[in-house]
Amino acid sequence: MDTSMIKGLAIGAVSVVALSASGIVGYKTLVRPSYAEVLAVKDIKEKVRTPREECQDVPVQKRAAVEDRNRIAGTVIGGVLGGLVGSQIGRGGGNTVATIAGAAAGGYAGNSIQKDMQNKDVVSTVEHRCKTVFDVSEKIVGYDVSYRLDGKEDHVQLAYDPGNRIPVKDGKLVLEPPERAK
Template sequence: MVKGIVVGAVAVTALAAGGVGYKVMTKPVFAEVVAAKEVKETVKTPREECEDVAVQHQAPVKDEHRIAGTVVGAVAGGLLGSAIGGGTGKKVATVAGAAAGGYAGNRVQKNLQEKDVQTTTERRCKTVYDTSVKHLGYDVTYRLDGRQDVVRMAFDPGQQIPVKDGKLVLDPPAKN
């Protein structure tokens, strides 16, 4: 019986060692690619864009209180008013004409001053963004030894990833 136990133990040990040896001998050469998704990044690059623009500004006013327009208007209004009527009515018409003419002359000079413009050229700049798409690689889902995992690769590996000594070979294939 002892002889049977010893022979049995030797047989089990040999079979176990043979199984381990078989497993070592049959290490996978490729990992199965389940999915490969391209990874991109949108990049915005700022740059300055400038242009020269014609701009109108009101010219500097020399007679702020519009005295010249008021005086010229008052004189013209007074002359027109004195041509109307006679006696006391003539004096009233002259004074009224001078007042109305002074106001009208002031308004005319104001409108002329507002329309008196100078044109200059100004440089106007703004920031604009150029967009581009940068390729980052591929997120590859693979299956190896019954486990599933993800790795980022620089290229699309196709349907398999080579395996050497139990590790993925992530270098691109040599070009012929």
């Protein structure tokens, strides 16, 4: 064989190998998937506590204000009544002793009765009372997505629900929401 023929065959063989390789690369580029298949989407949730004020009217009983703190009215009325009862007992000097003793016992009894009455004397009112309560709710903060790309399964977290497929560009997932993807 002639050297020019050998050179031609060598150049031809190299050209065929180069064209075949570029064809394979071009084919792989053409058959590269443009989407990854979504297998499952799971919500990522977060609990949110929202404060609010809750008010209600509550009936309240308070001890009434005491106008006669020393219970003078009860002591005087009891003393007068006790003195009248005591004056009905005995004659002469015994009558005076019985009247004084009756007045003293009546004064003490009147004071005690007024004290009990004052302790039981209450005033009913309604108070408006408020407190902070928390409502608990769940908020979706993202999505855990399982997908298949080129026969391999994997997962990724996204801020949006991708539906049933995720766009792929240059063999990589496009993770931006579709309206922002360029």
